[in-house]
Amino acid sequence: MPAGAIAWADVTASPVYLDAATAAPLHPVARQALLAALDDGWADPDRLYSQSRRARQLLDAAREATADTLGVRPDELSFTASGTTAAHAAVLGGLRGRRRAGRVLVHSAIEHSAVLYAAEQHVADGGTAVEVPVDRLGRLDLDAWSTAVSGAQVASAALIAASHEVGTVQPVEAAAAACARIGVPLYVDAAQVVGRLPVPPGWSVLTASARKWGGPPGVGLLVVRKGTRWESPWPTDERESGRTPGTLNLPAVVAAAASLRAVATDAAAQATRLAALVDRIRARVAAEVPDVEVVGDPEHRLPHLVTFSCLYVDGEALLHALDRRGFAVSSGSSCTSSTLRPSHVLEAMGVLSHGNVRVSLHAGNTEADVERFLTELPGIVADLREQAGVVGL
Amino acid sequence: MSAPDGQPDVVLDCLGQRCPLPVIALARRLPELPVGAVVRVLADDPAAAVDIPAWCRMRQQEFLGNAPGPGYDVRRTH
Numbered sequence: 113m114p115a116g117a118i119a120w121a122d123v124t125a126s127p128v129y130l131d132a133a134t135a136a137p138l139h140p141v142a143r144q145a146l147l148a149a150l151d152d153g154w155a156d157p158d159r160l161y162s163q164s165r166r167a168r169q170l171l172d173a174a175r176e177a178t179a180d181t182l183g184v185r186p187d188e189l190s191f192t193a194s195g196t197t198a199a200h201a202a203v204l205g206g207l208r209g210r211r212r213a214g215r216v217l218v219h220s221a222i223e224h225s226a227v228l229y230a231a232e233q234h235v236a237d238g239g240t241a242v243e244v245p246v247d248r249l250g251r252l253d254l255d256a257w258s259t260a261v262s263g264a265q266v267a268s269a270a271l272i273a274a275s276h277e278v279g280t281v282q283p284v285e286a287a288a289a290a291c292a293r294i295g296v297p298l299y300v301d302a303a304q305v306v307g308r309l310p311v312p313p314g315w316s317v318l319t320a321s322a323r324k325w326g327g328p329p330g331v332g333l334l335v336v337r338k339g340t341r342w343e344s345p346w347p348t349d350e351r352e353s354g355r356t357p358g359t360l361n362l363p364a365v366v367a368a369a370a371s372l373r374a375v376a377t378d379a380a381a382q383a384t385r386l387a388a389l390v391d392r393i394r395a396r397v398a399a400e401v402p403d404v405e406v407v408g409d410p411e412h413r414l415p416h417l418v419t420f421s422c423l424y425v426d427g428e429a430l431l432h433a434l435d436r437r438g439f440a441v442s443s444g445s446s447c448t449s450s451t452l453r454p455s456h457v458l459e460a461m462g463v464l465s466h467g468n469v470r471v472s473l474h475a476g477n478t479e480a481d482v483e484r485f486l487t488e489l490p491g492i493v494a495d496l497r498e499q500a501g502v503v504g505l
Numbered sequence: 506m507s508a509p510d511g512q513p514d515v516v517l518d519c520l521g522q523r524c525p526l527p528v529i530a531l532a533r534r535l536p537e538l539p540v541g542a543v544v545r546v547l548a549d550d551p552a553a554a555v556d557i558p559a560w561c562r563m564r565q566q567e568f569l570g571n572a573p574g575p576g577y578d579v580r581r582t583h
Contacts, residue, residue, distance in 0.1 A: 292564050405563065422561065424532070446552040447523055454524070454552040464559040465552050466525040505532040 116457070127438040128481040132324070133276055133304060133417050133472035134442055139326030142371035146328060149363035156359065158351065167362055174369035182311060182318075182335065182374045188354035190334045191365045195303050196226040198332030201356060202299045202317045203230035204345035205336075206268035207239065210297065214265025215239040220282070221460035222275050228456070231270075240265075249409040249480025250280035251322070252460050258290040259300050269298050273305040273312060277410035277444050277457040277470060279390075279417035281309075282406050288314025297340050304414055306333070307375040308383055316340040325375050326474065327368035330361055335400075369391055375475070383415035386473045388417045389482045393471060396486045407463045417472040422493050424502040425467030433492045434469070437486055444468045513545035513577035513578055514538065520574075528560050535566065535581050542581050547574040 129137060138146075172186075180187040192198040207217055217231055221243050231241040243256045252271065261269050269291050274281040284300055290470035291298040291480075297316035299357040305311055307325030311318065317340060322331035334355055336342045347356030375382075390413075398406050403423035422430065427445025434441055442448075444455025445468040454465035471485070497503050517534055519527035527548035535544055546557060557577040561568035569578035 311566065403563070405559070405571060423560070424529050426523075445524075446550065452523075452551075454555050459555045462555065464563070465555045466528065500529070502529055502532070505529065 121252075127440065128477070128485060129440045130471045130473065130477065130481070130485065131440050131442050132477075133470065135323040135329060136474040137476055138328060138369035139374060139475075141374040142327050142367040145370035146363050146367035149366035153362040153366055157362065170366050171360070171362055174366050177373050178369045181372050182306070182333075184318075184335050185338065187353065188335050188337055190355040191360050191368075192319075192332035192334050192352075192356045193358060193361070194330055195319060195324070195332040197356065198319035198321070198334040199224060199226035199301055201269075201334055201345060202229045202301075202319050203227055203270060204234065205342045205355070206270075206297060206299050206317055206340075208345050209341035209343040210267035214267050216263065216266045217241045217268055217270065218244060218260045218266055218271040218296075219256070219271060220244050220246060220257075222246050222280075222457045223270055223272050224276055224303065225456075227270050227272070227301060229368035242266075243412060246280075246460050248461055248463065248494050250278045250407070250457065251409060251412070252282050252287060254286055254290070255281055257287055261291050262294050263298050266294075266296050268317075269296050269426065271298060271300055273302040274293050274309075274310040274414045275408065275418055276304050277303075277455055278407040278418075278419045278461065279414040281404065281412045281414065284312035285314050297342075302316075304417070306315075307372055308379055308415060317342060322364070322368035322372070325372055327371045328364040331364050331368040378475070379487060382475050386477070387415035389473060389477070389479065390471075392492070393418050393482060393486065397489065400486070400490045404493075405464045407458070407461065416474070418471065419468065419470045420469035421445075421464035422469070423464065424500060424505060425493060425496050427466055427468050427499070429496055430467055430469060430493070433496060434489075437488055437492065439488075442470045442472075444470065509578040513572075514542040516547060516552045516576075519546055519550075519553070522548065522550065524548075524550045524556050526550075527553045528556050531557065531560065531579060532564070535579065538581055540581050540583060543569065544579050544581075545572050545576045546572070546579065547576045549575060553577060 151169050155167040155173045157168040175186045179189045188430035242260045288298050299317040300315040303321045316337050318335040320333040323329040346357045406420040427443045428447040448452040458465040558568045566583045567580040
């Protein structure tokens, strides 16, 4: 072979990023807005000089645009330092604001860990948390939910809009109606929904995370509806209507707002396109990988996310094998978590937790990406099973 | 609930093993036993509590329930 010639067989195919549910790649609009705001929005928006007024204008515009996309009032929306911070504030602030009503928090078994850790802190401080189960498809048990929120001393309730791990969309409207009947405010974690699907009505507090829609990391949204009893759980700070302390990363906030506006205009078309690709993954994985359990509701689900578990396969080994072939995915298997516990979501559903893979698509993923994944996956799983000596079990 | 008389026919000690190893051990051993036999899998990996019942469902074997150990009792049904 002449010097400098490329042996095409040696060229690794370009990486395929399939973990948008953790963080979508930065949207081009976010990048553009971020760079512009680094020059224009570095000053503190709360001071009385001209640089500050420019920063204030940018922050106000970002808040108005984001509120408009969400269909809420600008003064109901605060930016936070992350989606996790927003979730902590939503849970703890909701409980604090309603402490005269009682100290019971009702939540589904499949909330994000940020919500569960906030609930854990509430319990450590002497409060109570009541967990409501889901079925095998990851759907909230609505009867159990209605009973739980109607119990004595319930201060607030938390329900994820759609499972970040298995994609099952939750019956938020019905759950909200059960809460409304007895005046319990509902917090909805909409991290996987904002920028992809319409936000269901009926909530009192809502949170989201910019990196899930292609905004930069380090920006969360906390929306507290007018009239909701909510009190900041943090030490007093006058910023963001007193709801979240500390100086905002304004360039990142501006980028988050600009990219949300951009993805919202295209959300319905992307949802249709990605849902068809996810349907293909669900069908082909079930048909072409032996002993696999595709989990989550096949119909009432997020457009971009699918989860499956491969019997007898080590989840960590599977993630590494996929990474070597250029595929970035995440897993709910215990061996892939720092705590070595299986995903509480898979556990609550009673589905296989080892050999677990979550694929989540973003606007940049093509049909060719999905085809390459589907073509390579059966061989990767078969190799791992052969290495482990579990073929034919 | 465990085996009817409380005593399994076979005990598989998978303590200290990470999933999927306890499930693999169960899948290897159960077919060697007669239909109706009960295996107790001792496993302290928290994932076993999820994965052993899930395996029984996928393979149409009977999950009898948790046992001390922590353990999981499974009856061969076919």
